[in-house]
Amino acid sequence: MAGARGRRARGRADGVSAEPRPLIVVLHGPSGVGKDSVIAELRKRTGIHRATSSNSRPMRDGEAQGVDYHFFRREEFERKIEADDFIEYANVYGDYKGLERREIDEPLAEGKDVLIRTDLQGARTLRGLLRGAVFVLLTAESREALRARLTARASESDESLARRLAEVDAELADAPNNHYVVENREGALDDAVEELAGIIERERVNPDREPAGVR
Known part of the structure; x- marks a missing residue:
């Protein structure tokens, strides 16, 4: 799999475009790259379904059920694990996190595209669990630009900044x-959203793409 910008999906040999098929887009990128801003604008433009993860920790102030996460009591989460409801899950510092199959299966069955926002580790895991998915790395114009964005937050300690920059290097x-690979350049959010929307449009009619779903 090779990262590319502006790749075009090939048409069928007879010159007729393939029928559109729903797809799964897995979007990941380092801290400070603007994933949430890009996703919010992309959803306004395309109506893509964002897969919502599940969590067993208590809901925090400002969070909403079914928006930030699907919140379950630990016992309920464990029942769902036993029922094989998750395509992947993990116990993180005593709390469960996972992604339910229905967050992918149901919208695909309705002909809707699905967007999964994740981190690098999640992307690596999902590559082995999904078929026909399109993986997109969202980045900035340079490592220096990302460092400037993280520094501008004024909430990063030197240790935290060093850790996040190491994550940047791993993502790149x-x-x-x-x-x-899509660049979200400073002040050019619309360009990144337009590029992602174009990728979705092309990949929906890419005859070489395997039908999207969970393996």
Whole structure:
């Protein structure tokens, strides 16, 4: 899998475009790259369904059920694990996190595209669990630009900043393992959203893409 920008999906040999098929887009990128802003605008433009993860921790102030996470009591989460409701889950510092199959299966069955926002580790895991998915790395114009964005937050300690910059390096090193690399340049949010919307439009009619779903 090689990262690319502006790759075009090939049409069928007879020159007729393939019928549109729903797809799964897995979007990941380092801290400070603007994933949430890009996703919010992309959803306004395309109506793509964002898969919502599940969590067993208590809901925090400002969070909403079914928006930030699907919140379950620990016992209920464990029942769902036993029922094989999750395509993947993990116990993180005593709390469960996971992604339910229905968050992918139901919208795909309705002909809707699905967007999964994750981190690098999640992307690596999902590559082995999904078929026909399109993996996109969202980045900035340079490592220096990302450092400037993180520093501007004024909430990062030196230790935290160093850790996040190490994550940046790991994300950038993973670029060849993605189908696309999209830059969210400072002040050019619309360009990144337009590029992502174009990727979705092309991949929906890409006859070489395996039908999207959970393996």
